[in-house]
Amino acid sequence: MAKKNEKLNYPALIRELAETGPARIYILSGPEDYLRELFLKEIKKLCLTGGEDDFNYHRMDGPSLDMSAFADALDVLPFAAPRTLIEIRGFDVNRCRDAEADRLNAILADVPDYATVVFVQNADYEVDWRLKAAKSIKKHGQAVNFASQDQKQLLPWIRRRFLALGKTIAPDAAMQLIYMSGELMSGLIPEIEKIALSVEADTITADDVARYAHSIPEARVFDMTDCLAAKDYDGAARLLAELTASGEEPVKTVAIIGGQMRRLYAARLAIEEKLGSAYVGEVCGIGYEFIIKKLMAAARGFTLPQLQRAVRLCAETDYAMKSSSAGDSELLKDLFVKLAVGETE
The missing domain is CATH 1.20.272.10 (Zinc Finger, Delta Prime; domain 3)
Known part of the structure; x- marks a missing residue:
């Protein structure tokens, strides 16, 4: 598990996925939901041939997760696709206790090689890794914390987003944007689009950012x-x-x-x-x-x-x-x- 303040190396994560293929179990958490969804999309590409309409794709509601239905879905062999993919969104790992935690551990210990289970947590959800259910997921699978990107990753990404909209951005303007609107890509995307639409000049300046960007x-x-x-x-x-x-x-x-x-x-x-x-x-x-x-x-x-x-x-x-x-x-x-x-x- 990454430390709380440790930045995610997303390119390395994608390379690992491409080289080794999907793991049997993931838990995806952290505030950078833009990268989280991109990573989940890459997992789906490798597991399924028909996207979310694929017969082998099962999406389950975490708050009302039925352990028996979960176990049954794992027993279904993939049909005309590389793997069976089970996506569980919003499962409250921290409230999974006692008999339910034991049942979850037993299911995760027996996930077949042809299946991939992905627990997707909300951006503001913090997993308590001291608890039994969280330990079980981490023991049997991979815990990926989608923290914000560091300067080396984020500044080039901002430049590419502006270039895609026909604009360039000065280095000090890009830093001003991070300062005002935060480090999370999901929050920066609408600000980039708004600024690019509002500024007539080809190059975005720090003054443009100060004028149009939203301050968190x-x-x-x-x-x-x-x-x-x-x-x-x-x-x-x-x-x-x-x-x-x-x-x-x-x-x-x-x-x-x-x-x-x-x-x-x-x-x-x-x-x-x-x-x-x-x-x-x-x-x-x-x-x-x-x-x-x-x-x-x-x-x-x-x-x-x-x-x-x-x-x-x-x-x-x-x-x-x-x-x-x-x-x-x-x-x-x-x-x-x-x-x-x-x-x-």
Whole structure:
């Protein structure tokens, strides 16, 4: 199993599939659902001759999975196709316990060589690998975590997507797009199409991206903390207001701010201890040097005690939102004021 912050080497995964053929069991999880679906499509090509209309293709609903029906499907020999393919979507591995987990383990241990079983998890689903059912799937098959791609893979992919639409994109513009709209391809595709349609020039610039791309909440919080570091409190307040107006739930906003404050703390610690940018990237799970540099620049605007206090305030606000009757919006505003004050106590 890949580590949580480890980037997926998708080209290597595809090469392995082409060289060795489909495995008997897969569990596909992780946030990069665009690549997950591409990989599943490649598995289908190798297993089936008639696509999803093939007699040998069985799609089962994970939430209502019947173990007996699952076992019966595995007993059916493939007809005029290389393999039998069983796709199970949305199976709650973490809730599969006791007798059901034992039954699942027995079925997976006996999957025939002519069959391939693929468990497809939702992008936001996190498998608890400590549990028996998850261990069974991993023991008998392959666990593939579709994490976001690193800079080496994602920047060329962005350029190719724009080229397919008759546009080129400047390197700094591509990085600006990743910063604003995130690392996930499924989120970048509509932004690329929107920008290509909106810009008349042949080359997309960073200004074009800033004008037309959608900013994910994490990017707005990053910009907000940049403003706090620069003592631009009006700018920080404006960004928080925009985030609130976008409909983002206060409890999620606090979680994002808390995550950013922890990253700033790690960056500030790295600066003071001379640990370098590689340390920051590893600890914070950031695979983009330009984002690491931006984070470290913002961290210089705070002291270590200020960031320690900020992390504690975020945790306290999160707890208050989940355990008290106080209004979440008011608690978020109160947190912002305390962060803006920047005191250590």
